[in-house]
Amino acid sequence: MSTQAIMKWCRFELAGKTAYGIVEDDSVVPVRGTPFAGYERSAERLHLGSVRLLVPVVPGTFFCAGLNYAGHIREVAAKIGESPNLPTRAEIGYRANNALIAHGEDIVKPHDATDQFQYEGELVAVFGKKVRRVSPEQALDSVLGWTIGNDVSERSWQKSDRTFFRSKNSDTFKPMGPWFVTGLDYRSMRTIIRLNGKQVDSFNTADMIFRPEVFISETSRYCTISPGDVMWFGTEGKQENMKPGDVIEIEITGIGVLRNQVVAEA
Numbered sequence: 706m707s708t709q710a711i712m713k714w715c716r717f718e719l720a721g722k723t724a725y726g727i728v729e730d731d732s733v734v735p736v737r738g739t740p741f742a743g744y745e746r747s748a749e750r751l752h753l754g755s756v757r758l759l760v761p762v763v764p765g766t767f768f769c770a771g772l773n774y775a776g777h778i779r780e781v782a783a784k785i786g787e788s789p790n791l792p793t794r795a796e797i798g799y800r801a802n803n804a805l806i807a808h809g810e811d812i813v814k815p816h817d818a819t820d821q822f823q824y825e826g827e828l829v830a831v832f833g834k835k836v837r838r839v840s841p842e843q844a845l846d847s848v849l850g851w852t853i854g855n856d857v858s859e860r861s862w863q864k865s866d867r868t869f870f871r872s873k874n875s876d877t878f879k880p881m882g883p884w885f886v887t888g889l890d891y892r893s894m895r896t897i898i899r900l901n902g903k904q905v906d907s908f909n910t911a912d913m914i915f916r917p918e919v920f921i922s923e924t925s926r927y928c929t930i931s932p933g934d935v936m937w938f939g940t941e942g943k944q945e946n947m948k949p950g951d952v953i954e955i956e957i958t959g960i961g962v963l964r965n966q967v968v969a970e971a
Contacts, residue, residue, distance in 0.1 A: 711888035711959075714740050714850060717756040728753065728884055740849060740887075741833055741932040760807045761852050761885045762831055764935040766928070767800045769856070770920050773913045773939030777825075780943040785864040795915035795923040800856075800937070801874040808883035811968045812857055814949055815875060821860035822947050822967075825940035826898045826955035828910050829854040830917055831885045832934045836925050844921035847930060850885035851894075853955050853963040854937045857947075880965045881935070891917060894958040896941070901951055908941040910957060 713728040725740060726733040733751045738744035772778050772792060782789040806812070814822055833849025856879065862872035894910035915923075917938055924930060947953060949969040956962045 709849075709888040711886060712850075713884050713886050713961075714761060715756075715882075715884040716759045716761050718759055719751065719756045723759065726751070726756075758808050758883050760805045760881050761883070762933050762935060763802065763805070764933055765931050766934045767802055767805075767879075768797050768920075768924060768928075768930075768934065768936040769800050770795070770915070770937065770939045771798050773915060773920075774908070774941035775914060776908075776943075777939065777941050781860075785860065792914060795920045797920060797924045797928075797936070798869075800869075800879055803876055804874045804879035806877050806880050806965070808880065808963050808965070810880070810965060811877065812855075812880060812947070812953070812965050813877040813970050814947070814967055815859075815871075816970045818859050819861040820946050820948070823858050823860060823944040824898065824900070824947060824953045824955070825856035825858060825944060826896050826906070826957075827854040827856050827937045827940050828891060828894065828896065828917075828957060829881060829885075829938070830921070830936045832930050832936070833932050835929065835931050836921075837929045839922055839925045839930075841918045841922040844918040844925070847921060848917070849932070850887040851889050851891060851957075851960055852881060852885035852935075853883075853957050853960055854935075855880040855953065855955050855963060855965065856937060856940065858944075880963055882963055883961055886960050889959045894960075896958075897956040898942075899954040899956070900945055900947070902954075905945055906942040912941065913938060 736744040779789045834847040836847045898906040
């Protein structure tokens with residue numbers, strides 16, 4: 706597991722300029738460079754509330770593990786009228802960058818979406834090294850830090866469509882943030898989900914069918930993983946429907962809280 710120092714990295718906008726920064730208490734220290742290719746701290750300190758947080762990284766490749774918690778697989782199968790089919794190997798998929806939004810930005814529910822409009826709270830790896838054919842034992846060395854994702858899903862489209870084009874990848878369907886944190890051990894994390902302030906789920910983040918190092922190793926057998934790429938690892942439990950006006954919060958131990966409001970498409 707990582708021996709890195711714990712650092713909280715954000716990507717932010719201020720006065721029309723975008724930069725990376727290190728979050729310390731209620732301040733952001735802007736840096737010259739990036740956490741992926743080298744950086745220098747500036748002498749400046751900005752109040753966290755004075756900057757606009759962006760997604761913590763814009764990935765070159767957006768990997769995802771769609772079904773990775775047994776309880777969630779059973780719940781989804783029941784909703785779409787199928788028998789649960791637990792995976793026998795770690796298989797990866799993709800999501801689209803157009804769907805990414807930052808902490809605090811609005812999730813837009815399309816006007817033709819049904820009431821089966823749901824959240825999925827997920828752990829996300831942010832990669833800091835280029836790897837190909839890495840072993841499970843060495844896989845976590847490629848992870849620079851961890852962040853939070855909300856894999857918003859329209860279940861009726863997920864059932865009816867032959868692809869995840871709109872059910873998973875519509876604009877605003879992938880909140881991620883608010884930052885990523887280095888030096889954490891995912892095995893000690895807990896994921897808590899709140900809808901309008903009410904806790905609707907809580908689970909041990911590491912209770913996956915296949916853990917991150919297995920997914921990373923298996924993916925790297927076929928695909929090069931590069932600095933700045935991300936990999937989402939699925940969710941557990943039963944999800945509730947979201948409607949315009951709702952506020953959804955995903956909290957993961959050591960990282961923080963990803964919070965977004967749902968709004969209706971204009």
